[in-house]
Amino acid sequence: MLILITIWEAISKFEVFPAFMWPPLIIPNDPGGVTVVKTLINGIISGQLLEATGSSLIRLFIGFFVAVVIGFVLGFLIYKYKIVDDTLGFFVTSLQAIPNIVWMPLAILWFGLGVGSVIFIVILGAALSITITSSTAFKSVPPLLIRVASTMGSSGFHLFRTVIFNSTIPQQIAGLRLAWALAWRAVLAGELLGGSGGLGTLLDLGRSIQAMDLIFSIMIIIGIIGSFIDNFIFVRIERFVLRKWGIQTAH
Amino acid sequence: MAEEHIILQNIHKEFQRKDHAPTIALDDVSLTIKKGEFVSLLGPSGCGKSTLLNIVAGLEKESSGSLLVNDKPIKGPGNDRIVVFQESGLFPWLSVLDNVMYGLLIKKVPKEEAKSRALNWLQKVHLGNFAHAMPHELSGGMKQRVAIARALVTDPEILLMDEPFAALDEQTRMVLHKELDKLWRDTGKTIIFVTHNIREAVVLSDRIVLMKTRPGGIKNIFPVQAARPRSSSDSILIHLENRILTELEQEMEKVLKEELGSDYALKTDHLRVDPNNNMGSDI
Numbered sequence: 385m386l387i388l389i390t391i392w393e394a395i396s397k398f399e400v401f402p403a404f405m406w407p408p409l410i411i412p413n414d415p416g417g418v419t420v421v422k423t424l425i426n427g428i429i430s431g432q433l434l435e436a437t438g439s440s441l442i443r444l445f446i447g448f449f450v451a452v453v454i455g456f457v458l459g460f461l462i463y464k465y466k467i468v469d470d471t472l473g474f475f476v477t478s479l480q481a482i483p484n485i486v487w488m489p490l491a492i493l494w495f496g497l498g499v500g501s502v503i504f505i506v507i508l509g510a511a512l513s514i515t516i517t518s519s520t521a522f523k524s525v526p527p528l529l530i531r532v533a534s535t536m537g538s539s540g541f542h543l544f545r546t547v548i549f550n551s552t553i554p555q556q557i558a559g560l561r562l563a564w565a566l567a568w569r570a571v572l573a574g575e576l577l578g579g580s581g582g583l584g585t586l587l588d589l590g591r592s593i594q595a596m597d598l599i600f601s602i603m604i605i606i607g608i609i610g611s612f613i614d615n616f617i618f619v620r621i622e623r624f625v626l627r628k629w630g631i632q633t634a635h
Numbered sequence: 636m637a638e639e640h641i642i643l644q645n646i647h648k649e650f651q652r653k654d655h656a657p658t659i660a661l662d663d664v665s666l667t668i669k670k671g672e673f674v675s676l677l678g679p680s681g682c683g684k685s686t687l688l689n690i691v692a693g694l695e696k697e698s699s700g701s702l703l704v705n706d707k708p709i710k711g712p713g714n715d716r717i718v719v720f721q722e723s724g725l726f727p728w729l730s731v732l733d734n735v736m737y738g739l740l741i742k743k744v745p746k747e748e749a750k751s752r753a754l755n756w757l758q759k760v761h762l763g764n765f766a767h768a769m770p771h772e773l774s775g776g777m778k779q780r781v782a783i784a785r786a787l788v789t790d791p792e793i794l795l796m797d798e799p800f801a802a803l804d805e806q807t808r809m810v811l812h813k814e815l816d817k818l819w820r821d822t823g824k825t826i827i828f829v830t831h832n833i834r835e836a837v838v839l840s841d842r843i844v845l846m847k848t849r850p851g852g853i854k855n856i857f858p859v860q861a862a863r864p865r866s867s868s869d870s871i872l873i874h875l876e877n878r879i880l881t882e883l884e885q886e887m888e889k890v891l892k893e894e895l896g897s898d899y900a901l902k903t904d905h906l907r908v909d910p911n912n913n914m915g916s917d918i
Contacts, residue, residue: 536786
């Protein structure tokens with residue numbers, strides 16, 4: 385880390401690239417000049433960056449939540465009904481092959497530039513992924529557990545609630561983790577193209593005013609949020625579940 | 636004791652297969668099991684013994700024939716007939732105690748009562764100290780004992796066991812035979828026990844139903860008249876074991892002949908004689 389910072393500063397100090405392309409990280413090149421860290425701190429203090437982060441996260445959570453609901457329902461239908469699997473299942477797999485940013489022009493035409501189209505592609509990106517992972521998870525519930533439960537008198541929704549759903553939890557969490565990463569990418573891509581504020585739009589602003597320090601600040605925030613949610617939420621839940629179930633992990 | 640508990644009449648079961656004639660798993664099976672009786676279904680793989688058990692359990696539906704439990708036809712699985720499978724099938728997300736309580740909670744037993752009954756049964760299978768362990772922390776034999784406790788705690792009239800000890804090592808199996816024998820004598824449950832292990836069947840059962848293959852059905856029924864608790868060195872049991880083995884060998888030979896070709900003979904000094912004494916009828 386320290387070495388990387390040193391190399392960065394060196395490149396900046398020796399002006400390998402013009403200053404607007406490669407701003408210094410910590411130590412300003414001339415007194416009172418711009419640095420990435422200064423822009424980051426100022427942005428946080430003035431609220432500009434925090435506000436953008438907040439609105440990006442709100443979109444992410446709304447979109448992700450809707451996607452989870454859609455994904456679970458579709459995933460369950462695919463598992464439950466063979467006809468749905470043959471039709472919708474195939475369709476979903478094909479749609480998943482399309483990178484979700486490709487949907488942005490269509491989303492802009494349908495929902496206009498703004499929050500609507502950003503949330504749309506977040507939902508689309510995450511829901512397709514969750515549909516696939518959750519249907520796979522449901523399909524791999526051990527038949528033995530279902531037989532055990534039904535011989536003890538469980539059926540219908542009780543069977544789903546107490547056995548089928550519980551049995552899929554480790555796989556569902558892995559699926560959500562994957563979908564979350566897709567959703568986070570989708571939010572930023574959507575905001576970058578679709579405007580409407582948020583970190584993505586701010587990135588685009590940074591590009592248009594050639595403020596590389598701002599761009600780097602935002603990239604740092606994006607990276608930190610991404611790895612924070614992954615490491616502190618998903619990895620922890622995953623480890624907890626795997627330990628409880630006695631599944632061996634590499635960690 | 637003489638009350639008829641399970642009556643199977645002319646049970647016929649076919650499995651549909653793609654591009655093939657249907658496989659007949661069970662052909663015209665009739666069997667009556669008395670209340671409190673311990674009956675083993677013994678036979679080589681493919682004789683339909685597990686299918687028969689699943690039909691009694693309600694997990695599979697017979698193609699034709701009638702099945703009465705307590706003089707009533709059965710509709711699907713029910714908690715008066717609980718199955719213990721070859722693998723314990725414990726729910727990995729629940730503790731041992733919660734696993735045992737599962738069936739009780741379905742029966743709407745109040746939580747406190749369910750807990751004390753579950754603990755009581757865990758003690759009976761010598762796992763009182765493991766109530767709060769997770770299934771993955773137990774050995775195979777311990778898991779199977781939890782599965783038995785989980786089945787018996789709900790007080791089913793009938794216990795159906797589908798090769799419950801087949802995946803265990805010999806010592807563990809012998810211990811569990813003793814425990815099962817004791818549980819059965821204490822509770823007086825009707826037990827149907829599927830196995831391919833002759834000794835296991837002989838040591839545990841009141842009656843042994845020897846099954847045949849292609850089509851699956853009953854070949855012979857042997858009553859086991861030996862005092863309990865039994866020891867596998869009891870001469871009556873050894874004698875019976877040999878009789879069953881002889882009949883089973885004929886059955887095995889039939890299977891192997893079909894699978895490996897007609898020139899296969901299990902015994903080297905074996906003369907091909909068919910039961911009707913028509914010499915050479917199978918050439």
